[in-house]
Amino acid sequence: MYLDTDAFVLRAVKTLKGRMMILLFTEKYGKISAGAFQRGNKKNVESALRPFAFGFFELRKHLGTLNINKTDIKNSYFSIGEHVERFANASFILEFTDKILPEEAPSQELFVLLADFMRLISKRKRGFDTLVPAYMLKSMKIWGVAPELDTCSSCGGVDVNPSTFSVRHGGILCNNCTTPNENNDKLLQDELIYMVNFDIVKIMKYLLENPLTHFENLILNESTAKKLRRILKEYAMYHLDISRLKTECFEGPAVIDPLLYTLKD
Numbered sequence: 001m002y003l004d005t006d007a008f009v010l011r012a013v014k015t016l017k018g019r020m021m022i023l024l025f026t027e028k029y030g031k032i033s034a035g036a037f038q039r040g041n042k043k044n045v046e047s048a049l050r051p052f053a054f055g056f057f058e059l060r061k062h063l064g065t066l067n068i069n070k071t072d073i074k075n076s077y078f079s080i081g082e083h084v085e086r087f088a089n090a091s092f093i094l095e096f097t098d099k100i101l102p103e104e105a106p107s108q109e110l111f112v113l114l115a116d117f118m119r120l121i122s123k124r125k126r127g128f129d130t131l132v133p134a135y136m137l138k139s140m141k142i143w144g145v146a147p148e149l150d151t152c153s154s155c156g157g158v159d160v161n162p163s164t165f166s167v168r169h170g171g172i173l174c175n176n177c178t179t180p181n182e183n184n185d186k187l188l189q190d191e192l193i194y195m196v197n198f199d200i201v202k203i204m205k206y207l208l209e210n211p212l213t214h215f216e217n218l219i220l221n222e223s224t225a226k227k228l229r230r231i232l233k234e235y236a237m238y239h240l241d242i243s244r245l246k247t248e249c250f251e252g253p254a255v256i257d258p259l260l261y262t263l264k265d
Helices: 042-048 078-082 084-100 108-123 128-142 198-209 222-239
Strands: 002-014 019-026 030-037 054-062 065-075 164-166 171-173 193-195 260-262
Touching: 002 065, 002 084, 002 108, 019 084, 030 054, 078 084, 078 108, 084 108, 084 128, 108 128, 128 198, 128 222, 193 222, 198 222
Parallel strands: 002 260, 030 065
Antiparallel strands: 002 019, 002 054, 019 030, 054 065, 164 171, 164 193
């Protein structure tokens, strides 16, 4: 049985005797794993099966196992690896996408979102981390766990002047819920509460409400982007059960590819 689909390569694992296991985010079948051999021109094959690559894949299914029969790579996104910061942010998003995707659960909306992200970040010269919180927020919206930014996530009150964001409650808190009293002392001890301001909430709303393609020339203030990313990583850990990602450990120019592993004897 043969299957065909467009797909992104999320991760590649080298095994024995030139065989590889490739984790794909496919348009038709969602996240799947498939085997491949390094046949022919090794350099060309590795380029086609490296993380970030996007293309058409023909898969052969036999006895419940998928193998890549043919590939037609449309874009290897080679430019992503030319800049450490661009590479780090794009790698983080690939791993994040892997973590939030269940096996064999197609999501056309997320597939298009990833395609937009890859196109935009591959062309950027700076401000790479601006696209990361936008992608994270939009993917959370797709899975129905986007933060509440219009009403108090604790009491549901609509008269809010947001100054705090609660990861555990899933959004902003009103002044009543952050004023110490006998009912919310426990809430105030929540270590997953962040001080925010109206501008950060407004930015989060803007990122949620507009297509990712609108952010081609948008660059967030560095401190704002870092704070948003920190909040959203905690939010994803709590609401999507995502643990710390390997790609959060990038430091300096000595970055190696954390999405391409080798299994040794």
